[in-house]
Amino acid sequence: MRRALCLCSLMLLLSGCTTLGKMAQVAANPDIQVGSNNHQPSTVGFSLLAEPDVNPNDSGEAAPIEFQLVLLAEDSRLLATDYDQVTTDIEKALAKNYIDHQDYTLLPGQFKYLPPEALDEKVHYLGVIARYADSESSEWRKVIKLKNTGQTYQILVHLRRDEVEIKKDQEEE
Template sequence: MVLNFLSQFAARRSFSEWLAIGGLCLCLAACSSGGPTVKEQTDLQVQVAASVNVNPDDWGRAAPIMVRVYELKSATAFESADFFTLQNDSKKALGDDVLAVDEFILRPGDKREIRRKSNQASAAIGVLAGYRDLGKSVWRDVYRLPTAPDASWYRAAIPDKKQKLVIRLDQRTVSITESE
């Protein structure tokens, strides 16, 4: 009885219908395959702000400051390198850990914004600030990014939240915090 029903069902289908059903099954099988997982890119928004009294000279007058913002796979090499190694040859010191670098000079009171999609392998944001008196300054900071979720098909319609950070360049310290 069941075999009779299946043969009648198969007889009623045209070749194009069978082709469409087969294509649909193939697509569903491809979607469920266990290929390598791709991480989602995050919208990265970083505001860099220099205070009005940043990088003072011997008389207390504020001065411009060099800033480098690194997007890193791992923060280990960045945290262990000294200032001059990072300033003069960061490619050699950090190797493949560097995914992107932004460098600029800010005057006291200036702000700069960095906007881009983060690399899928990003694990941290590092900042290097060229203070005059390195011995009395905190010239480096690292912010560890949350683990990126696996890429999803629905993100085209429902974007993930943005990663908003603020880098503050104060008188003798640099810091990275999450922004609301």
């Protein structure tokens, strides 16, 4: 009986040392992952590409294209809004669905890479709003759904002549 009690005490002591050791490692280096990959924030990296004939002006020549990457909690407001509302005041147009956005401009034929960043836990959708010269005949917005935990996304935002295309490559962590 005494031997079993000593063995149990030793096991408890050793498991406590392991826990304290991990806690000390995390305290020394806060970048050490705690928890499984499924509970970590998803990461998102972007490849931005404008076709050589993107955004033709009145004389048919390609022109620089301005666009926004928009982080959303929900996509219905973006899909229901009209071009003038969302380009005038994006936060007002998207209301509580809006989380954040970033503005970009690409020249015809230009490529830009954005390294991966952690996704905010509130984000469930990514939208792209492109400011085409002729918004009436272009497909100026696209939205895709994202999981905010446990994923690694590489997203291609392809700005074509008169439409936005989004493709996602994802890995489960």
